[in-house]
Amino acid sequence: MIEAPWDEDYSRGGTESIWGPPCCLYTEIINRLPRGARVLDAGCGDGRHSILFARLGFRVTAVDISRNAVNKLNLVARQQAIRLTTVLEDITSFRLNHHYDLILAHGLLHLLPAFEGRQLIDRFKRRTITGGYNVMVVITNLVALPLSARAHMKAPFNDGELRRYYKDWDLIVDEAYSSPAGRIPYPRHLNRVVARCTA
Numbered sequence: 001m002i003e004a005p006w007d008e009d010y011s012r013g014g015t016e017s018i019w020g021p022p023c024c025l026y027t028e029i030i031n032r033l034p035r036g037a038r039v040l041d042a043g044c045g046d047g048r049h050s051i052l053f054a055r056l057g058f059r060v061t062a063v064d065i066s067r068n069a070v071n072k073l074n075l076v077a078r079q080q081a082i083r084l085t086t087v088l089e090d091i092t093s094f095r096l097n098h099h100y101d102l103i104l105a106h107g108l109l110h111l112l113p114a115f116e117g118r119q120l121i122d123r124f125k126r127r128t129i130t131g132g133y134n135v136m137v138v139i140t141n142l143v144a145l146p147l148s149a150r151a152h153m154k155a156p157f158n159d160g161e162l163r164r165y166y167k168d169w170d171l172i173v174d175e176a177y178s179s180p181a182g183r184i185p186y187p188r189h190l191n192r193v194v195a196r197c198t199a
């Protein structure tokens with residue numbers, strides 16, 4: 001497997017997430033979840049969203065393929081006495097044993113081979129309770145990625161593709177936006193969807 005450039009960053013000191021504070025999308029979703037809701041954070045990284053949800057008493061399972069990321073998340077959770085379940089595993093082979101109130105894959109799906117990423121959306125949908133939510137944030141191919149990025153960004157989505165997978169759910173958020181170079185050293189175009197399972 002090719003290591004992504006951020007993998008090593010997870011092992012550097014500090015308890016702050018290398019991705020910054022939690023994304024504002026989740027503030028509103030928190031209010032929609034029942035007490036004790038089950039949350040799956042797929043490709044959790046060092047856990048900025050997992051920690052947010054677990055701190056509020058939700059039952060969080062956080063999965064990442066990076067040992068450094070999971071080690072850091074475990075350390076931070078221990079230090080802050082936060083209870084959550086971490087899993088060091090490739091999300092494509094992770095068994096979804098529960099039905100979840102919320103499944104998020106924030107910045108993950110474009111890193112997977114095209115078929116696996118799209119198939120995963122289908123599995124997430126089948127493992128979401130009626131009335132539950134999926135939050136998916138992906139990089140699109142609308143802005144060309146540098147060659148150096150293509151080794152780990154295996155399958156950027158077509159602009160507008162993500163929403164099509166949720167056409168049978170309620171779309172609560174359906175947005176396209178640009179992100180300037182920063183932590184990731186090149187500009188990107190992204191799509192994000194918050195969808196609610198209706199049936």
Ligand SMILES: C[S@@+](CC[C@H](N)C(=O)[O-])C[C@H]1O[C@@H](n2cnc3c(N)ncnc32)[C@H](O)[C@@H]1O
Binds near residue numbers: 048
């Ligand atoms: C861009 S980071 C986003 C991290 C986190 N979701 C966040 O928003 O802070 C993508 C994460 O997906 C993880 N990842 C990549 N491929 C994966 C796979 N096949 N299974 C599980 N995690 C994976 C990476 O290790 C990385 O931590």
